[in-house]
Amino acid sequence: MTALPSEFREEVEKLERKHADNPEGRYFVPLANAYRKAGHVDRAMALLREGLERHPDYLSAHIVLGRCLTDVGDGAAAEREFRYVLSLGPQHLIALRTLGVLASASGNAGEARGWYQDLLAVDPMNEEARRALDAINALPADRLRASSDEAFPGELPYIDSAPGAAWFEIS
Numbered sequence: 001m002t003a004l005p006s007e008f009r010e011e012v013e014k015l016e017r018k019h020a021d022n023p024e025g026r027y028f029v030p031l032a033n034a035y036r037k038a039g040h041v042d043r044a045m046a047l048l049r050e051g052l053e054r055h056p057d058y059l060s061a062h063i064v065l066g067r068c069l070t071d072v073g074d075g076a077a078a079e080r081e082f083r084y085v086l087s088l089g090p091q092h093l094i095a096l097r098t099l100g101v102l103a104s105a106s107g108n109a110g111e112a113r114g115w116y117q118d119l120l121a122v123d124p125m126n127e128e129a130r131r132a133l134d135a136i137n138a139l140p141a142d143r144l145r146a147s148s149d150e151a152f153p154g155e156l157p158y159i160d161s162a163p164g165a166a167w168f169e170i171s
Helices: 006-021 028-037 041-054 059-071 075-088 093-105 109-122 127-137
Strands: none
Touching (some): 006 028, 028 041, 028 059, 041 059, 059 075, 093 127
16 A cells, blocks of 8 residues: 555554454444545445445445545446435435435436435535525526436536545544
8 A cells, every 4th residue: 555645644543553453343434434535545445345244234334435436436336325325324414415416417417406305305404405406406497307318417516526525524
């Protein structure tokens, strides 16, 4: 593994020690998230997949894996992870929001609208989701599609999904 950026080194080393003390536990998720934030996405994904073999329904692990997949540009696999999260917790805010972001990024306004509506049903005060939904609703009717087969990637408004964004922080 290449060297960690100095701003992540102390946190990663602390989490590596905790994980080493209890390798069967759940410290793999914060460690994987720290690896992801430090730019070691492949290492994070390997650790998550290994941990998910022991803890297959651990939502936080699926969320961080979904973020890793988004980081490497595998939107389809990220979508599968977040849909799985919703299968276990149908009102999961991060999953609903991320699925809206992914649909918007792929140009699928109809699907994005549905995810943002679902998010607002659970979290009616979510201003970012409200702005994204308002922008989608302002599109001409001929721009709204129900399937990604007719997508216009990158042309729809969506919430910033940059790595490390506060709404993705995992405790």
